[in-house]
Every structure is written in C-alpha cells, then in structure tokens.
Amino acid sequence: MSEHTAHETMTLKLIVWRQKGPDEPGRFETYLARDITEHHSFLEMLDVVNEDLIREGIEPIVFDHDCREGICGTCSQVINGLAHGGQTRTTVCQLHMRKFKDGDTIYIEPWRAKAFPILKDLMVDRSALDRIIQAGGYASVNTGAAPDGNAILISKEDADYAMDAAECIGCGACVAACPNGAAMLFTGAKVSQFASLPQGREEGRIRVTGMLQAMQECGFGNCTNHYECQAACPKGIDVKFIARLNREYLKTLFM
Amino acid sequence: MILDGKSPTGPIEQTWDKHRFEMKLVNPANKRKYKVLVVGTGLAGASAAASLGELGYNVEAFCYQDSPRRAHSIAAQGGINAAKNYPNDGDSIRRLFYDTVKGGDFRSREADVWRLAQVSNNIIDQCVAQGVPFARDYGGYLDNRSFGGAQVSRTFYARGQTGQQLLLGAYSALSRQIKAGTVKMYPRTEMLDLVVVDGEAKGITIRDLVTGEVRCHVGDAVLLCTGGYVNVFYLSTNAMGCSVTALWRAYKKGAYFANPCYTQIHPTCIPQSGDYQSKLTLMSESLRNDGRCWVPKNHDDNRPPNDIPEEDRDYYLERKYPSFGNLAPRDIASRAAKEQCDDGRGVGPGGRGVYLDFRDAIERLGAGLIRERYGNLFEMYELITAEDGYKVPMRIYPAPHYAMGGLWVDYNLMSNLPGLFVLGEANFSVHGANRLGASALMQGLADGYFIIPYTIADYLAQTRPGAVTTDHPECAQSIEEVNAYRDRLLSVNGKRTVTDFMRELGHLIWENAGMARSEESLTEVIDKIPAIREEFWQNVRVTGNGNQVNQQLENAGRTADFVEFAELLARDALHRRESCGGHFRVEYQYEDGEAKRDDENFSYSAAWEFKGVDREPELHKEPLKFESVELAVRSYK
Ligand SMILES: Cc1cc2nc3c(=O)[nH]c(=O)nc-3n(C[C@H](O)[C@H](O)[C@H](O)COP(=O)(O)OP(=O)(O)OC[C@H]3O[C@@H](n4cnc5c(N)ncnc54)[C@H](O)[C@@H]3O)c2cc1C
Numbered sequence: 001m002s003e004h005t006a007h008e009t010m011t012l013k014l015i016v017w018r019q020k021g022p023d024e025p026g027r028f029e030t031y032l033a034r035d036i037t038e039h040h041s042f043l044e045m046l047d048v049v050n051e052d053l054i055r056e057g058i059e060p061i062v063f064d065h066d067c068r069e070g071i072c073g074t075c076s077q078v079i080n081g082l083a084h085g086g087q088t089r090t091t092v093c094q095l096h097m098r099k100f101k102d103g104d105t106i107y108i109e110p111w112r113a114k115a116f117p118i119l120k121d122l123m124v125d126r127s128a129l130d131r132i133i134q135a136g137g138y139a140s141v142n143t144g145a146a147p148d149g150n151a152i153l154i155s156k157e158d159a160d161y162a163m164d165a166a167e168c169i170g171c172g173a174c175v176a177a178c179p180n181g182a183a184m185l186f187t188g189a190k191v192s193q194f195a196s197l198p199q200g201r202e203e204g205r206i207r208v209t210g211m212l213q214a215m216q217e218c219g220f221g222n223c224t225n226h227y228e229c230q231a232a233c234p235k236g237i238d239v240k241f242i243a244r245l246n247r248e249y250l251k252t253l254f255m
Numbered sequence: 256m257i258l259d260g261k262s263p264t265g266p267i268e269q270t271w272d273k274h275r276f277e278m279k280l281v282n283p284a285n286k287r288k289y290k291v292l293v294v295g296t297g298l299a300g301a302s303a304a305a306s307l308g309e310l311g312y313n314v315e316a317f318c319y320q321d322s323p324r325r326a327h328s329i330a331a332q333g334g335i336n337a338a339k340n341y342p343n344d345g346d347s348i349r350r351l352f353y354d355t356v357k358g359g360d361f362r363s364r365e366a367d368v369w370r371l372a373q374v375s376n377n378i379i380d381q382c383v384a385q386g387v388p389f390a391r392d393y394g395g396y397l398d399n400r401s402f403g404g405a406q407v408s409r410t411f412y413a414r415g416q417t418g419q420q421l422l423l424g425a426y427s428a429l430s431r432q433i434k435a436g437t438v439k440m441y442p443r444t445e446m447l448d449l450v451v452v453d454g455e456a457k458g459i460t461i462r463d464l465v466t467g468e469v470r471c472h473v474g475d476a477v478l479l480c481t482g483g484y485v486n487v488f489y490l491s492t493n494a495m496g497c498s499v500t501a502l503w504r505a506y507k508k509g510a511y512f513a514n515p516c517y518t519q520i521h522p523t524c525i526p527q528s529g530d531y532q533s534k535l536t537l538m539s540e541s542l543r544n545d546g547r548c549w550v551p552k553n554h555d556d557n558r559p560p561n562d563i564p565e566e567d568r569d570y571y572l573e574r575k576y577p578s579f580g581n582l583a584p585r586d587i588a589s590r591a592a593k594e595q596c597d598d599g600r601g602v603g604p605g606g607r608g609v610y611l612d613f614r615d616a617i618e619r620l621g622a623g624l625i626r627e628r629y630g631n632l633f634e635m636y637e638l639i640t641a642e643d644g645y646k647v648p649m650r651i652y653p654a655p656h657y658a659m660g661g662l663w664v665d666y667n668l669m670s671n672l673p674g675l676f677v678l679g680e681a682n683f684s685v686h687g688a689n690r691l692g693a694s695a696l697m698q699g700l701a702d703g704y705f706i707i708p709y710t711i712a713d714y715l716a717q718t719r720p721g722a723v724t725t726d727h728p729e730c731a732q733s734i735e736e737v738n739a740y741r742d743r744l745l746s747v748n749g750k751r752t753v754t755d756f757m758r759e760l761g762h763l764i765w766e767n768a769g770m771a772r773s774e775e776s777l778t779e780v781i782d783k784i785p786a787i788r789e790e791f792w793q794n795v796r797v798t799g800n801g802n803q804v805n806q807q808l809e810n811a812g813r814t815a816d817f818v819e820f821a822e823l824l825a826r827d828a829l830h831r832r833e834s835c836g837g838h839f840r841v842e843y844q845y846e847d848g849e850a851k852r853d854d855e856n857f858s859y860s861a862a863w864e865f866k867g868v869d870r871e872p873e874l875h876k877e878p879l880k881f882e883s884v885e886l887a888v889r890s891y892k
Pocket residue numbers: 294295296297298299300317318319320323326327328329330331332333334335336417418444445446447480481482483492493494497498500501537539656657678679680681692693694695696697699
C-alpha cells in the first residue's frame with residue numbers, strides 16, 4: 001500500500017489570497033501541498049496544508065465550507081481564475097485532486113464582487129443573496145392555511161421546470177463569474193420557480209419588482225449577456241431563467 | 256427520579272386534539288411582548304421561527320452558517336413521509352404510527368408518535384403551498400416512492416434533493432418574516448452557553464463568528480433546533496460544522512440528555528478511501544428501491560463485479576429478509592453489510608464495502624428512468640469515486656448518519672428546564688432506538704410548523720414577558736465563563752491540531768461504540784477518554800486570537816465538547832444491557848444474529864443529569880407504556 005501511494009502522491013504549489021479582515025489589504029502567499037493523492041478532495045488538500053501551517057504556528061487559510069457534498073452552497077473559491085475550479089457541475093468541495101497533476105501551480109482566490117465584501121482570506125459576506133430572497137422570494141402562505149396538497153394540480157412539465165430552477169444552491173458562483181458582478185441567474189432562477197407554479201403567481205408582480213430592486217440596492221451589476229454564470233454554476237442552472245426573469249419584469253410594466 | 260413525559264391519556268386518536276384544547280393560549284395582542292430565541296435554522300428551527308413570527312411573537316434566530324439556507328437539512332436526499340394514502344395502498348395515520356413505533360424498536364413514546372403521524376399530512380399541504388416542487392405524475396398529482404421499513408409508498412420527494420427543497424421552503428417562510436420584522440436573524444453566530452435564571456431558560460450566550468464578540472441574548476423561551484451529534488464519530492454524513500455543542504452546554508446547565516447511545520449508522524454511504532478523509536457521503540437509501548445489495552459468495556473472489564456470475568453472488572439482504580429484501584430498515588441493513596465484510600467477503604479497499612447493483616433495474620426500466628430517479632446521486636458518486644454507477648455496481652458501506660438521542664423533552668417538547676424547548680434531531684423523542692427513512696424531515700417540520708406554535712403558548716402564558724434583561728448577573732456570569740473558556744483554548748499552545756484529536760476520538764468511538772458494542776469495548780472507551788481529554792487541554796494548538804474569524808477556535812470548542820460527550824454516549828451504551836434498534840450489544844442477540852431486546856428491564860428512556868466533568872452523571876428513567884401497539888420482536892423476515 002505505502003509503496004503504491006508513495007508513487008502516486010503529488011506536490012503542488014499553491015498561491016493563495018490572504019487577507020486579515022474586510023478593511024485590510026490582501027496579498028498572495030505561496031505554500032506547498034505535499035503528499036496529496038488523486039482521491040483527496042480539493043478541500044481535503046487544503047486541510048492538509050492547514051494542518052501543516054498550524055503545526056508551524058502560522059494561522060491556517062480561512063475558507064467557507066460545511067456539507068462537503070455539493071449541496072449547501074457554502075464553499076466558494078476561485079481556482080486558477082474559475083469559480084469552483086471550472087469542472088462542469090461541480091462545487092469546490094466536490095472537486096478532486098485527480099484533476100491536477102504533480103508539480104502544478106494553483107491560484108486560489110475568494111469570490112470577488114462588489115456585493116460580496118471579503119471577511120477573511122477566502123471567506124466573503126454573501127448576505128446580499130439573502131436580502132434578495134427577503135424582498136420577495138416566497139409564496140405568502142401562513143402555517144396552517146394550506147389546502148390539500150393534491151388540490152393544487154401541477155403538470156409534470158411545470159413541476160420539473162420549477163425544480164430545475166429551484167436546484168440553485170445559492171453559492172454565488174454566478175456572481176463571482178460575471179464580469180459585472182450581477183446576480184441575475186440567482187434571482188432569475190427563484191423568480192422562474194414561482195412564475196411556473198400556481199402557488200406563486202398571485203404575487204408575481206411585486207416579487208419581480210421587489211427582488212430586482214433589492215438586487216440593485218445590494219450593489220450587484222447588470223446582465224450584459226456574457227453567460228459566464230451558467231458556465232460556472234455547479235448545478236447547471238440555465239440562462240433561460242434570466243430570459244424568464246426579463247419576461248416577467250416586462251409583464252409588470254404592461255399590467 | 257422517575258421522569259414524566261406528560262403525555263395526554265385516553266384513546267390515542269384523540270390525544271393531540273384533546274391536549275390542544277386544554278393548553279393555554281397567549282392573547283394575540285400580547286404575543287409581540289414575548290421574545291423567543293430560536294437556535295438553529297434547519298428544518299426544525301426555520302419552520303418554528305417562521306411560524307412563531309407569523310403568530311406575532313418577537314423572534315430572534317441564530318445559526319452558525321452564513322445563511323439559514325445552508326443548515327444540514329439541505330443535504331437530505333430521499334424524501335419525507337406522510338400518511339396521505341394517495342396511492343391507495345393501505346396507508347393510514349395508524350399505520351404510519353405503528354411503523355414508526357415498531358421501526359424505533361419500541362423505545363419511543365406512543366402519544367408523541369401518534370401526533371407526528373397525524374400532522375404529517377399537514378406538512379405536505381404546507382410545503383406544496385409554499386411552492387416546494389415535489390415530484391408529480393403525468394396527471395399533475397403528487398408522486399410517491401417507498402422507503403426502508405415500510406410496505407406502503409408514502410414518501411414524497413423532490414428528485415434527490417428533498418431536504419434542500421423543504422429547507423428552501425422553510426427558509427422562504429423565514430425570509431418573509433425577516434422582511435416583516437417579526438424575526439431578527441443572526442447568521443455566523445454560535446451559541447456557547449445557556450442562561451438559566453431561577454431554574455428556567457431565559458437566554459443564550461453567543462459568539463459572533465466574524466467579529467469574535469461574545470454577548471448575551473435574553474428571551475422568554477429558548478428553542479434549541481441545533482441538529483444531531485454523530486460527528487462524535489469524526490467521519491459521518493453530517494456537515495463539518497455539525498456539533499453537540501449547543502446541547503452539551505445546555506446539558507451542563509441542567510438539561511437532561513436522553514438515550515445518547517441511540518445512533519443511526521446508515522447502510523448506503525460511499526466507503527472511506529483514506530486517512531485524510533474529512534467526511535463521508537451518503538447515497539440516499541431510496542437507491543435500495545432499485546439497487547440490489549450483494550457481495551461475492553466466495554472468499555477471495557477478486558473478479559471485477561460484472562464478471563461475477565449470478566450463481567456466485569450473495570444477495571444477502573434478499574436472502575436474510577425475503578419479505579423486505581433490499582428495503583430492510585437501516586440498522587438491520589447496516590449490520591448485515593458489516594457481517595459480510597467481517598466474514599471477509601467485503602469488496603473494495605480494505606474489504607470494507609458491498610455492491611449496490613443497478614444492472615437488473617436498468618434492464619427492467621431502462622437507464623433513462625433510473626437517471627430520472629437518481630441522476631444526481633449517480634453524478635455525485637462519480638465525482639467522488641470516478642466510477643460510473645450505471646456501468647459498474649456502486650460500492651457502499653455503512654456510516655454514522657443520525658442521532659436518535661438528544662435532549663430529553665416532554666410531550667410539549669419542553670426539557671426538564673422550563674422555558675427550554677428542543678426540536679428536530681436535537682431532541683430524543685419520536686424515533687426510539689432507530690429512525691425510519693424519510694421521517695426526520697417529517698419530524699423536524701412537525702415540531703416547527705405544527706407543534707411548537709401550540710405548546711410554547713402553554714408555557715409563555717404562565718410567565719411574565721421580559722422578566723429577565725441582559726443586565727442580569729447570570730448573563731454577566733455566563734459571558735465571563737465563555738470568555739474564560741475561549742482564553743483557555745487559545746493559551747494551551749501545544750503541538751497537536753484540533754483535527755488530530757477529533758480523528759483520534761472518532762476512531763475510538765467508531766471502533767468501540769459504533770455498529771457493534773460490548774461491555775469490554777465500551778469500558779475501554781470510558782477508560783481512555785479521560786486521557787484524551789487531559790492531553791487535549793495540555794497539547795492542543797489553536798492559532799490566532801478570539802477577536803476575529805477563527806475556525807480553529809470554533810473547532811476546538813466543538814471538539815472539547817465531543818470528547819466529554821463521547822464518554823456519556825459510552826456510559827449510556829454500557830448501562831443498556833440489551834440490543835435495540837441502532838444500539839447493538841454483541842452479548843444480547845438471538846442465534847441468527849438479530850437484536851435481542853429486554854423489555855422487562857429496559858423499556859424506558861434513559862435521561863442523564865450532569866454532575867461535573869469528572870463525576871458520573873445521574874440516571875433518570877422515563878418508563879415507556881405501550882397501550883396502542885403490542886410489544887413484539889421486531890421482525891422484517
Ligand atoms: C446526508 C443526509 C441525508 C438525509 N436524508 C434524509 C431523508 O431523505 N429523509 C429524512 O427524513 N431525513 C434525512 N436525513 C436526516 C435529516 O436531514 C435531519 O435529521 C434533519 O434535517 C435535521 O434537521 P434539524 O432542523 O433538526 O437540524 P439541522 O438541519 O442540522 O440544523 C441545525 C441548525 O442548528 C444550527 N446550529 C447548530 N449548532 C449551533 C450552535 N451551537 N449555535 C448556533 N447554531 C447552531 C445550525 O447552524 C443549523 O441552522 C438526512 C441526513 C443527512 C445527514
């Protein structure tokens with residue numbers, strides 16, 4: 001076993017963004033990641049580096065993560081210039097080191113966007129996404145006020161469409177990937193989910209205007225159709241939802 | 256002391272309705288004067304906070320993630336149960352109730368389980384109204400699938416992301432209340448102490464995980480909705496931040512910890528691949544609907560799985576449990592997998608794995624349908640293992656997954672400390688010694704949407720709102736303790752990392768108090784833990800300081816709590832001289848290896864009272880009475 005793994009371990013050079021706090025200047029630092037196998041996930045590789053740093057008395061690299069299975073949307077790193085590292089439909093926590101080879105140099109940076117201030121190292125403040133949802137990303141129903149589940153029929157097609165939109169994990173990669181720092185894919189997905197369901201239609205108009213306004217107030221940019229968002233999205237959320245958002249917005253102007 | 260769960264009496268069908276009528280109410284105009292602190296915003300906490308906000312209470316909610324949408328409920332895959340009986344296959348509230356009591360190996364409170372089954376239907380209605388995109392059939396009606404431990408199809412699902420969609424539903428309701436100003440949300444905030452005034456829970460002390468500020472929040476009641484503790488095994492299907500900390504600090508302030516030894520080991524997880532591994536990934540149990548579990552019949556059969564012919568395969572679940580087959584409940588399926596591997600017929604690295612094979616299902620239904628049902632799971636499997644589950648059987652192995660134990664609560668979900676309520680996975684209530692699939696989501700939402708809004712009023716109506724303020728000496732004392740604890744962690748300055756300790760602890764607990772336990776192995780745990788604890792406080796290294804983001808400091812606190820808690824888990828497991836559900840004592844089994852319960856001596860919930868870190872806790876018992884179901888040997892043959 002040891003012979004086998006010794007043969008297959010990699011050493012990588014990491015160039016990592018370090019920043020003490022929101023108002024501090026940041027800079028790149030270089031570290032070596034040693035004894036990494038193809039089965040390490042990217043975050044497990046960083047764990048190894050951090051353990052080494054701690055033993056040397058150096059503060060480890062701060063990064064956000066929690067579920068480590070691609071669903072909570074917490075992990076958020078730009079790797080070699082690409083949000084989540086550029087593997088199709090993959091979050092950083094699901095990226096595995098088999099995508100890299102011995103001797104590679106890897107640049108690691110936080111999400112960079114006006115609406116996401118850096119808190120420390122690779123950790124950013126994404127509460128702006130919550131504020132967009134608070135501005136209308138819900139169907140207003142109080143607990144206890146619901147009719148029987150099957151009283152609201154929804155065609156399989158609509159249910160599937162809504163689910164495609166609802167799969168968004170709110171990680172913010174779309175914002176980080178967008179040259180304008182826009183949150184249109186995020187907002188479009190939520191608006192489309194409700195627009196395609198009878199439950200959400202009643203308040204469609206105030207939802208769209210409210211969420212778009214919140215988006216602007218939070219400092220997100222405008223969409224100029226680069227579609228980098230879809231490419232970076234670990235859930236493959238389709239830009240058709242941005243078109244839907246625009247349609248739903250136009251409707252509010254003519255209603 | 257004999258504990259009383261205060262379950263209502265009388266015909267079980269009427270218990271909840273009767274109790275709801277008898278409880279006190281808080282007048283609508285007075286509700287905003289009461290402040291409720293909700294710690295945790297997963298399914299249980301978010302649904303509770305939103306519902307209480309809607310009612311007009313003044314709510315403050317807390318979570319350690321950067322957004323309530325990221326609680327670990329998000330990771331639930333398979334589905335949520337309800338007794339709707341839409342498929343017309345014989346389901347009913349009574350059947351869901353019965354299945355849950357039996358599934359829990361007769362170690363839960365009947366009335367609580369009945370109530371859960373009763374409100375299960377309201378949950379589906381509520382979630383549909385919120386816009387949760389449950390799977391539908393071509394007629395537009397809600398679709399169902401079946402799950403382990405049940406012979407009816409009662410599980411509602413949203414692809415392989417049911418937990419995500421339910422949590423986003425609860426999160427949207429919560430967001431609506433945040434906007435309305437009834438709920439104030441504190442993300443990136445960790446509860447580190449419970450403030451108890453004159454025996455009642457009146458506040459919490461928290462650390463702001465961004466600024467490091469330690470401060471006290473007071474309220475008229477505190478709800479702990481902080482999830483489960485199976486990260487005590489280090490490697491589990493829980494998120495990295497899941498911990499016992501909130502529960503443990505409350506325990507140290509007098510709340511009883513019930514049945515800590517009831518832990519669930521999930522049969523279908525991706526096997527561990529190396530020592531560096533930081534967590535294990537679950538493959539939803541729903542896969543067992545169409546996948547077949549097998550190992551080679553013969554030892555040392557090293558052929559690739561697809562080259563092993565039918566006659567050389569042992570479909571051990573179908574062999575051992577013909578009527579439930581691959582859908583045998585979790586504890587049984589996990590132990591069966593371990594048995595095959597212990598017998599030397601396991602597959603993959605280290606022989607710790609079994610196959611989960613979709614070949615027959617793909618032949619029968621086509622790859623398209625399998626992809627539609629489980630596509631995201633196959634994708635996830637491939638990301639981690641670089642293997643294609645459509646072509647080669649998946650490899651799976653059991654992993655720690657869920658905590659049936661938790662803080663003791665009465666029928667009102669209130670702990671022995673008045674004013675402290677515990678919801679969701681954090682409490683011990685309805686699942687007994689084993690939880691059935693798709694019933695944790697149901698429980699979390701039942702507690703938050705449909706139970707706490709009623710039962711909290713019964714307590715609040717008897718208290719004066721705003722009786723305790725942050726200048727109370729108990730608050731100052733609590734802040735001082737939390738600060739001192741933090742400083743102690745930062746000042747050890749030893750040589751070993753926090754993760755190093757957690758790995759050591761996890762290994763000890765998994766090997767000795769995991770799927771199989773014995774007097775000897777448990778005694779070993781209890782003997783070894785004081786040394787780990789001592790070394791931790793002499794040799795742990797936490798870099799940085801407390802006035803900023805410090806993930807090492809957070810982990811150090813959680814690890815210190817796990818080390819103490821692990822001892823309680825082992826004590827509870829040692830004292831329970833029987834096997835039941837997820838608690839398997841090798842000394843207590845039938846000849847065929849099935850768990851042997853001892854109803855005469857152990858038909859009770861064990862609730863432990865803290866007496867000091869170096870002293871043995873005191874055991875309190877709550878006897879369990881079974882009037883609506885007959886105690887029986889739990890058989891799935
Ligand atoms: C991978 C996986 C798959 C699952 N699949 C299913 C399934 O298909 N069906 C099913 O029924 N069940 C399933 N379960 C179980 C189910 O998901 C959980 O039991 C349930 O979601 C727990 O919900 P909760 O609200 O109690 O806790 P959680 O969702 O874990 O939420 C805990 C909350 O508490 C907060 N918190 C914790 N500690 C602190 C602290 N000290 N201070 C402040 N905040 C704190 C967290 O921030 C979080 O908001 C699954 C579980 C896992 C792990």
